[in-house]
Amino acid sequence: MTAISEPGARAKRYSGFAVVLQRFGALGFFVALVIIAASSSPYFLTGLNLLNVLRNLAGDGIMAVGILFVILTGRIDLSVGSIAALGSVLSAYLIAASGYSAPVAILLAVLSGVACGIVNGVFIAYLKWRSLFVSLAVMLIVRQLSEITLSGRPIFLGAGGDSLETFSRSLLFGLPESFVFMLGAYLLGGIVLNYTRFGRLITAIGSNEEAVRLSGVAVSRYIVAVYVICGALAAGAGVAITGLIGGAGSAHTSYTVIFEAIAAVVTGGAGLRGGRAGVVTTLLGVLVVGCITNLMALAGVSMYWQPVCMVVIIAIALLIQYGARSLRR
Amino acid sequence: MAELAKLIAITTSFDGVCALRGVDFEVRSGEVHALIGENGSGKSALMRVLCGQMAPSSGEVRIDGTRVEFRDPRAMSIAIVNQEIALAPDLSVAENIFLGELSHVIAWGALRRRARDLIHALGFDIDPRRQVGSLTVADQQIVKIAKALSRKFKIVVFDEPIAELSTSDADRLHKVIGKLRSEGVGIVYVSDRLEEVLRISDRVTVLKDGEVVGTQDAKALTIDDAIRMMVGRPMSALFPEKAARDIGAERLAVRGLSAGPRVRGVSFSLRSGEIVGLGGLVGAGRTEVARAIIGADPRESGAIHVNGREIKVRSPADSVAAGICLAPECRELHGLFPDMSIRFNATMANLSGVANPFGLLKVGLERTVVMDLGRTLRLRESRIDASVSSLSAGDQQKVVLAKWLHAGGEIFILDEPTRGLDVADKSDIHAFIIKLAEAGKAVLVISSEHRELFGLCDRVLVMGEGQLRGELQPRDYSEEKLLSLALPRQAFQQQGETRS
Numbered sequence: 001m002t003a004i005s006e007p008g009a010r011a012k013r014y015s016g017f018a019v020v021l022q023r024f025g026a027l028g029f030f031v032a033l034v035i036i037a038a039s040s041s042p043y044f045l046t047g048l049n050l051l052n053v054l055r056n057l058a059g060d061g062i063m064a065v066g067i068l069f070v071i072l073t074g075r076i077d078l079s080v081g082s083i084a085a086l087g088s089v090l091s092a093y094l095i096a097a098s099g100y101s102a103p104v105a106i107l108l109a110v111l112s113g114v115a116c117g118i119v120n121g122v123f124i125a126y127l128k129w130r131s132l133f134v135s136l137a138v139m140l141i142v143r144q145l146s147e148i149t150l151s152g153r154p155i156f157l158g159a160g161g162d163s164l165e166t167f168s169r170s171l172l173f174g175l176p177e178s179f180v181f182m183l184g185a186y187l188l189g190g191i192v193l194n195y196t197r198f199g200r201l202i203t204a205i206g207s208n209e210e211a212v213r214l215s216g217v218a219v220s221r222y223i224v225a226v227y228v229i230c231g232a233l234a235a236g237a238g239v240a241i242t243g244l245i246g247g248a249g250s251a252h253t254s255y256t257v258i259f260e261a262i263a264a265v266v267t268g269g270a271g272l273r274g275g276r277a278g279v280v281t282t283l284l285g286v287l288v289v290g291c292i293t294n295l296m297a298l299a300g301v302s303m304y305w306q307p308v309c310m311v312v313i314i315a316i317a318l319l320i321q322y323g324a325r326s327l328r329r
Numbered sequence: 330m331a332e333l334a335k336l337i338a339i340t341t342s343f344d345g346v347c348a349l350r351g352v353d354f355e356v357r358s359g360e361v362h363a364l365i366g367e368n369g370s371g372k373s374a375l376m377r378v379l380c381g382q383m384a385p386s387s388g389e390v391r392i393d394g395t396r397v398e399f400r401d402p403r404a405m406s407i408a409i410v411n412q413e414i415a416l417a418p419d420l421s422v423a424e425n426i427f428l429g430e431l432s433h434v435i436a437w438g439a440l441r442r443r444a445r446d447l448i449h450a451l452g453f454d455i456d457p458r459r460q461v462g463s464l465t466v467a468d469q470q471i472v473k474i475a476k477a478l479s480r481k482f483k484i485v486v487f488d489e490p491i492a493e494l495s496t497s498d499a500d501r502l503h504k505v506i507g508k509l510r511s512e513g514v515g516i517v518y519v520s521d522r523l524e525e526v527l528r529i530s531d532r533v534t535v536l537k538d539g540e541v542v543g544t545q546d547a548k549a550l551t552i553d554d555a556i557r558m559m560v561g562r563p564m565s566a567l568f569p570e571k572a573a574r575d576i577g578a579e580r581l582a583v584r585g586l587s588a589g590p591r592v593r594g595v596s597f598s599l600r601s602g603e604i605v606g607l608g609g610l611v612g613a614g615r616t617e618v619a620r621a622i623i624g625a626d627p628r629e630s631g632a633i634h635v636n637g638r639e640i641k642v643r644s645p646a647d648s649v650a651a652g653i654c655l656a657p658e659c660r661e662l663h664g665l666f667p668d669m670s671i672r673f674n675a676t677m678a679n680l681s682g683v684a685n686p687f688g689l690l691k692v693g694l695e696r697t698v699v700m701d702l703g704r705t706l707r708l709r710e711s712r713i714d715a716s717v718s719s720l721s722a723g724d725q726q727k728v729v730l731a732k733w734l735h736a737g738g739e740i741f742i743l744d745e746p747t748r749g750l751d752v753a754d755k756s757d758i759h760a761f762i763i764k765l766a767e768a769g770k771a772v773l774v775i776s777s778e779h780r781e782l783f784g785l786c787d788r789v790l791v792m793g794e795g796q797l798r799g800e801l802q803p804r805d806y807s808e809e810k811l812l813s814l815a816l817p818r819q820a821f822q823q824q825g826e827t828r829s
Contacts, residue, residue: 207666215678216649
């Protein structure tokens with residue numbers, strides 16, 4: 001894990017207790033959550049349930065890495081949830097309705113995410129439109145595209161999707177394969193951010209974009225690259241979700257994921273305005289979000305109330321961890 | 330003359346570093362008391378103590394003979410005119426002047442009348458309905474002065490009030506100061522323009538390294554004496570003796586460059602081994618020229634030649650690839666990643682130099698490279714993982730220069746390279762600039778400090794209102810010649826036509 005923790009001195013503004021809180025706040029919150037969960041439901045700590053938690057958070061987790069990259073550049077991508085839904089619907093459709101083999105369907109689904117990323121990136125980087133506006137537009141259009149593909153009927157994978165379902169359900173090293181895949185994404189993300197030219201430039205763009213430009217770097221192509229990475233990961237996460245549920249039920253898949261993924265990044269300690277953010281802390285944020293979801297399900301919170309509770313719990317967590325300052329502009 | 334304010338044995342310190350050490354200073358009714366000193370000598374700190382914006386760690390402040398503690402500056406009837414007065418660019422002149430006392434329902438007529446009267450009393454003419462953002466820099470400065478003088482004060486501090494004004498406007502401001510003085514107001518005048526300081530003030534106090542060197546009658550002081558007091562040595566010893574350097578082939582040629590109102594048809598060239606100065610008033614367009622050359626801002630016309638060949642500059646990526654590099658005026662805003670480490674900053678313009686062909690960074694190599702850069706530039710901070718925001722202004726500037734040294738720059742454009750630096754860092758930077766030239770690089774130094782331009786440069790180009798007004802050779806170096814080229818020409822004409 002040390003390989004992907006952030007090297008170098010942290011900002012000096014925080015001192016003593018504040019540093020501890022900032023660095024390990026998400027970890028502390030996670031531990032507290034596990035204790036609460038374990039004591040409130042005997043079912044929580046059973047192996048079956050924990051595997052379920054990990055399996056369910058893999059999709060969100062993969063998306064959170066992509067969003068982390070975008071947030072690091074000081075921008076936002078609201079369209080990830082929709083792209084995940086598209087990836088989910090498209091892979092199910094291609095396998096069940098068009099009869100493509102699973103690998104080809106997965107590839108095409110991921111490419112659809114790449115395409116969405118290119119649209120986001122080109123408008124944001126080259127035409128200098130605001131990322132909030134562009135990704136919101138893409139979010140709505142892409143959500144509608146999934147809706148049209150489904151045309152109101154759920155798709156079941158059937159026999160053609162066996163390999164995909166196996167991927168989402170089988171275990172590797174005693175962990176769900178999709179979760180291992182997600183960990184791989186974090187490891188890779190950490191290496192890219194801390195030990196490559198590309199990652200260095202992404203961090204620099206978030207810290208001071210104008211200084212990067214004046215240093216002679218063609219900033220725009222890195223912005224596009226980041227949106228493409230984010231789009232591809234989101235679509236990939238959608239594929240994992242399809243495998244998990246054995247099809248694509250509705251275009252509302254990952255409806256709240258945008259908030260959960262952003263919450264994971266923010267809970268993990270990355271400011272929404274870019275700059276520093278660690279891969280490890282984002283991972284912790286993902287685990288926190290996953291536990292909250294599971295806890296609510298175990299407590300029998302209604303599906304309709306779950307997103308509401310999630311938002312409130314995360315907001316409280318952020319307030320405890322950083323004080324009101326973290327949510328202000 | 331009555332004593333309005335007296336500061337006795339003032340000492341201040343931030344984080345254990347003394348800004349002021351046992352400073353005595355007084356302001357009498359009806360005098361202009363000038364305060365001069367190098368950057369970092371403690372002038373601003375002293376004025377903040379006088380105005381009650383900063384509490385001294387020891388010493389006392391007496392106003393009208395009674396000791397006061399840290400208090401609201403408005404209650405102390407001291408006004409300060411400085412660069413920090415913030416104007417709201419979207420509001421009108423009148424609203425800006427009376428911003429602090431606007432009533433819930435604004436009586437527009439009365440407000441504008443009062444604003445107009447106030448500006449007229451100062452000897453200027455600005456329409457109070459104009460949006461402040463649409464005014465020239467000079468007119469904005471006048472609005473700031475009007476804002477500061479919108480109430481009666483016993484003491485008025487002018488902190489670099491005319492840096493952005495033309496001579497005719499500065500003269501009018503000096504008349505205002507004279508009028509205030511005759512009304513018995515005590516005036517503190519902080520400025521780097523020594524000639525003017527000696528002309529308009531009664532007494533001069535010189536600060537150096539946070540201590541008072543002396544307070545003297547302005548009449549008895551010459552400019553040379555003042556400089557000697559400020560820097561502790563005569564001016565000739567400030568800059569290294571100019572050794573003859575080999576001036577080689579033309580490295581950069583700029584032809585007919587135009588970009589917006591502040592860059593109008595600028596042409597000049599830089600040769601290998603040459604240090605060329607670019608002087609002029611603030612707002613003359615020097616920074617804009619630099620930004621247009623490197624492609625930071627769009628340009629309307631003009632060609633850039635490097636080593637005799639025209640290069641297409643669409644963005645800074647093109648100019649950096651051609652070896653042109655800019656150390657910008659606003660270091661924190663345009664040159665640095667303040668939250669990041671020295672190492673992160675220093676290699677930013679050439680990450681390929683510390684990475685393998687796949688883009689994987691060689692951290693060990695990077696550390697050695699940055700350590701070497703730190704030694705070359707005499708960086709005071711030795712921990713290369715220290716965050717840049719924790720560094721002194723001098724070290725920050727050295728990090729910017731390290732970045733370009735690592736990127737293999739050939740043509741260096743340095744915009745106010747020593748602004749805000751202490752004397753030791755300044756001379757480090759000057760020595761580095763000379764080393765660059767000796768290594769055959771071409772250097773353009775933009776500076777508002779005339780002594781720096783004259784001490785360092787082989788020739789000095791002078792800009793005014795977006796145009797190159799002329800070039801000074803070393804034999805012509807003098808403040809008057811530079812200013813006569815730099816001052817706005819329209820102002821002279823207007824003065825004859827519309828203003829008395």
